[in-house]
Amino acid sequence: xxxxxxxxxxxxxxxxxxxxxxxxxxxxxxxxxxxxxxxxxxxxxxxxxxxxxxxxxxxxxxxxxxxxxxxxxxxxxxxxxxxxxxxxxxxxxxxxxxxxxxxxxxxxxxxxxxxxxxxxxxxxxxxxxxxxxxxxxxxxxxxxxxxxxxxxxxxxxxxxxxxxxxxxxxxxxxxxxxxxxxxxxxxxxxxxxxxxxxxxxxxxxxxxxxxxxxxxxxxxxxxxxxxxxxxxxxxxxxxxxxxxxxxxxxxxxxxxxxxxxxxxxxxxxxxxxxxxxxxxxxxxxxxxxxxxxxxxxxxxxxxxxxxxxxxxxxxxxxxxxxxxxxxxxxxxxxxxxxxxxxxxxxxxxxxxxxxxxxxxxxxxxxxxxxxxxxxxxxxxxxxxxxxxxxxxxxxxxxxxxxxxxxxxxxxxxxxxxxxxxxxxxxxxxxxxxxxxxxxxxxxxxxxxxxxxxxxxxxxxxxxxxxxxxxxxxxxxxxxxxxxxxxxxxxxx
Amino acid sequence: xxxxxxxxxxxxxxxxxxxxxxxxxxxxxxxxxxxxxxxxxxxxxxxxxxxxxxxxxxxxxxxxxxxxxxxxxxxxxxxxxxxxxxxxxxxxxxxxxxxxxxxxxxxxxxxxxxxxxxxxxxxxxxxxxxxxxxxxxxxxxxxxxxxxxxxxxxxxxxxxxxxxxxxxxxxxxxxxxxxxxxxxxxxxxxxxxxxxxxxxxxxxxxxxxxxxxxxxxxxxxxxxxxxxxxxxxxxxxxxxxxxxxxx
Numbered sequence: 001x002x003x004x005x006x007x008x009x010x011x012x013x014x015x016x017x018x019x020x021x022x023x024x025x026x027x028x029x030x031x032x033x034x035x036x037x038x039x040x041x042x043x044x045x046x047x048x049x050x051x052x053x054x055x056x057x058x059x060x061x062x063x064x065x066x067x068x069x070x071x072x073x074x075x076x077x078x079x080x081x082x083x084x085x086x087x088x089x090x091x092x093x094x095x096x097x098x099x100x101x102x103x104x105x106x107x108x109x110x111x112x113x114x115x116x117x118x119x120x121x122x123x124x125x126x127x128x129x130x131x132x133x134x135x136x137x138x139x140x141x142x143x144x145x146x147x148x149x150x151x152x153x154x155x156x157x158x159x160x161x162x163x164x165x166x167x168x169x170x171x172x173x174x175x176x177x178x179x180x181x182x183x184x185x186x187x188x189x190x191x192x193x194x195x196x197x198x199x200x201x202x203x204x205x206x207x208x209x210x211x212x213x214x215x216x217x218x219x220x221x222x223x224x225x226x227x228x229x230x231x232x233x234x235x236x237x238x239x240x241x242x243x244x245x246x247x248x249x250x251x252x253x254x255x256x257x258x259x260x261x262x263x264x265x266x267x268x269x270x271x272x273x274x275x276x277x278x279x280x281x282x283x284x285x286x287x288x289x290x291x292x293x294x295x296x297x298x299x300x301x302x303x304x305x306x307x308x309x310x311x312x313x314x315x316x317x318x319x320x321x322x323x324x325x326x327x328x329x330x331x332x333x334x335x336x337x338x339x340x341x342x343x344x345x346x347x348x349x350x351x352x353x354x355x356x357x358x359x360x361x362x363x364x365x366x367x368x369x370x371x372x373x374x375x376x377x378x379x380x381x382x383x384x385x386x387x388x389x390x391x392x393x394x395x396x397x398x399x400x401x402x403x404x405x406x407x408x409x410x411x412x413x414x415x416x417x418x419x420x421x422x423x424x425x426x427x428x429x430x431x432x433x434x435x436x437x438x439x440x441x442x443x444x445x446x447x448x449x450x451x452x453x454x455x456x457x458x459x460x461x462x463x464x465x466x467x468x469x470x471x472x473x474x475x476x477x478x479x480x481x482x483x484x485x486x487x488x489x490x491x492x
Numbered sequence: 493x494x495x496x497x498x499x500x501x502x503x504x505x506x507x508x509x510x511x512x513x514x515x516x517x518x519x520x521x522x523x524x525x526x527x528x529x530x531x532x533x534x535x536x537x538x539x540x541x542x543x544x545x546x547x548x549x550x551x552x553x554x555x556x557x558x559x560x561x562x563x564x565x566x567x568x569x570x571x572x573x574x575x576x577x578x579x580x581x582x583x584x585x586x587x588x589x590x591x592x593x594x595x596x597x598x599x600x601x602x603x604x605x606x607x608x609x610x611x612x613x614x615x616x617x618x619x620x621x622x623x624x625x626x627x628x629x630x631x632x633x634x635x636x637x638x639x640x641x642x643x644x645x646x647x648x649x650x651x652x653x654x655x656x657x658x659x660x661x662x663x664x665x666x667x668x669x670x671x672x673x674x675x676x677x678x679x680x681x682x683x684x685x686x687x688x689x690x691x692x693x694x695x696x697x698x699x700x701x702x703x704x705x706x707x708x709x710x711x712x713x714x715x716x717x718x719x720x721x722x723x724x725x726x727x728x729x730x731x732x733x734x735x736x737x738x739x
Contacts, residue, residue, distance in 0.1 A: 016676065017675065017676050017677075017678065017679070020676065020678060020679050021678045024678055024679065024682055328664050328665045328667070328683050329676075329679055329683070331664075331683075332679050332682040332683055332686075333679060333682075337679075364542070365671075365672065365675050365676065366676060366679075367669070367672065368632070368665045368667055368668065368669025368672045368673075368680070368683070369540060369632075369669055369670075369672070370632035370636070370664075370665035370669065371632055371633075371635075371636035371637065372632075372636070372663070372664075372665070374636070375636055385577075385581075388539065388540060388542065388544075388578075390542075391540075391541060391542025392542045392543075392544040393542075394542055395541070395542035395543055395544070396545075409541075413537075413538060413541065413543045413546060414546065416537065416538070417538060417543070417546040417547075417549065417550065419532070420501065420532040420533040420535070420538075420549075420550045420553070421532070421549050421550065421553055422532070422553075423529055423530045423531060423532050426501065426504075426532050426533075430504070430505045433505065446715060448716075453674055453675075454674060455677075456673075456674060456677025456678065456680075456681075457673060457674055457677055457712075459677060459678075459681065460677075460681040460684065460685075460712075460713060460716060461681070461684070461709065461712025461713050461715075461716055462711075462712050462715040462716045463708070463712055464506065464708070464711065464715075466505050466506055467506070467508060469508060470504050470505050470508055471499050471503065471504045471507075471508035471511035471512070471527075472499070472504055472527070472529055474508055474511075474512065475511075475527045475529070476529065479515070479525075479527065480527070480529075
């Protein structure tokens with residue numbers, strides 16, 4: 001089975017530049033995204049600045065995660081042992097298809113026709129909702145943003161705030177329509193009340209819940225989920241059966257490690273000092289919470305990433321989305337341009353790797369490498385470094401094909417590399433360039449149009465023509481030993 | 493001090509006045525400047541676009557040219573960040589232990605221009621006069637890779653007659669990103685539009701930076717929109733004197 005077949009979520013259809021071009025036309029979405037990211041970013045900066053040991057916390061988080069990734073087999077089996085001992089059932093899913101099969105089997109075993117869900121991007125990654133629906137099971141999202149996405153038949157654009165691209169007026173209109181509430185007001189309280197009434201009945205009635213997980217705790221076999229709305233707490237405690245789908249990289253060695261992440265995650269994700277709801281649980285307990293508890297450990301393209309020394313840090317991610325909120329590219333396009341469950345800078349490195357570089361190949365280029373993502377990352381993933389590493393993979397793979405070898409990009413880059421190996425070649429190229437550019441230079445001395453792949457540049461920008469004398473020529477003439485300066489007036 | 497100037501490929505071809513200004517300022521401060529004509533490029537364009545193997549010979553060439561230099565000064569923070577952030581990695585990738593060692597020996601003597609003035613020479617006032625309203629664009633590499641902090645601002649504040657106007661959202665990228673501006677021209681343009689709006693809001697006549705790459709990008713739009721705002725590398729401002737010689 002190829003990577004493409006295992007991922008049934010039908011996300012990647014267009015390259016980033018193409019998808020972004022459409023989204024850039026959507027001024028309402030752009031306004032919503034810019035407003036929301038500015039608000040979260042502002043809150044995040046404020047609460048991060050409160051911590052004198054923020055950099056140490058980042059470093060600790062990074063080290064714990066890096067350690068886990070080097071010993072993932074050990075911590076996962078330790079988790080399995082302890083979780084099983086506490087009464088949980090641990091399942092291992094190599095790919096999306098297997099995870100879907102396991103979860104579907106469990107739901108069918110309990111003859112459930114409906115399931116309630118806590119926001120889980122991992123379930124989006126494996127296309128779980130469509131799989132359930134195809135078998136006559138109705139998944140009901142209980143996270144407000146996910147509910148909005150589900151009702152609007154939309155796609156999440158941000159993995160902490162999936163409906164970040166939608167504004168309040170748009171949500172109100174949708175609720176009026178879908179919940180049959182023509183009189184619904186537009187205050188946040190009105191919308192939250194409508195959702196609460198709509199959902200509460202479902203918590204009490206539906207017997208199977210599906211969640212993701214923020215942390216798998218190896219030394220206790222427990223799980224931890226942080227959330228803001230309380231819907232998670234309902235799903236984790238009220239139903240008879242709880243199924244948690246978690247990526248294998250989410251394991252941490254011990255309960256004590258939460259001390260780091262429960263400080264860095266909420267501050268990075270929502271700009272809160274602490275999440276309003278922090279749920280940790282371990283196995284099953286008679287008379288308290290679910291009677292049956294399953295964990296599905298998902299690989300789905302993760303273990304090959306472990307083998308790549310440069311890119312392994314990608315799996316340190318704790319899904320706070322701070323990099324999305326800080327990213328100037330994300331600010332412009334929002335998440336849908338990435339055509340991936342995981343958008344933004346982390347999505348740009350995670351998505352192509354999860355698909356063995358067969359999909360999302362344009363994503364490593366969807367960054368100006370400004371470094372804002374790395375600066376805010378609470379586990380210090382050097383995203384620009386990984387982006388470049390993945391660009392290297394894309395280039396190498398392209399160069400192995402005839403089309404790639406003879407592409408304008410490759411030819412141009414090879415030519416430039418040839419020039420940069422020897423200054424006399426470069427100086428010659430500069431002289432040729434000064435003559436050659438004449439065809440492009442307008443009367444005002446600027447290049448206002450360039451051909452082929454350079455045309456995008458001159459859509460919105462002029463380029464100053466190369467001046468008559470390069471610096472090296474000036475130096476040779478004026479400053480070099482033996483030079484006879486003709487005119488020193490330009491060099492006071 | 494004997495200072496070796498690495499002009500960088502694009503400054504050599506497109507912004508020779510920046511190199512002249514660097515020479516001017518450093519000579520004024522009493523240093524001896526040399527220019528090694530064998531120099532070419534730092535390899536950043538290739539490396540950042542994913543042509544990693546192609547970047548290695550360029551890096552090797554740089555190291556060969558400057559290996560025995562006392563101090564190398566570069567009027568481009570992005571080229572310096574290329575060296576500090578990626579040279580060792582590139583040499584390791586190539587499996588060339590000698591290159592790794594040579595890079596590690598050379599890099600401590602390599603400085604970005606404004607960093608050299610303030611951190612190495614301890615100079616903030618270079619005796620410049622520039623009676624213009626100026627705003628400073630903090631390039632991403634200068635902030636997040638070289639951590640220049642307020643170094644360029646401190647230099648500008650000492651310039652006679654200069655009226656420094658702060659820009660909003662200073663930490664946000666102008667959208668250049670080298671080949672990013674070609675591969676993702678539309679997104680890059682949108683980022684640039686935001687940045688240009690912020691620059692225009694300052695009311696400055698001149699926008700400066702420690703990187704001509706960002707300035708080329710910004711000026712591309714400022715000129716297309718027929719604004720009267722000019723761009724000038726910080727070295728050109730620091731080279732300007734009361735006698736009216738703006739290098």
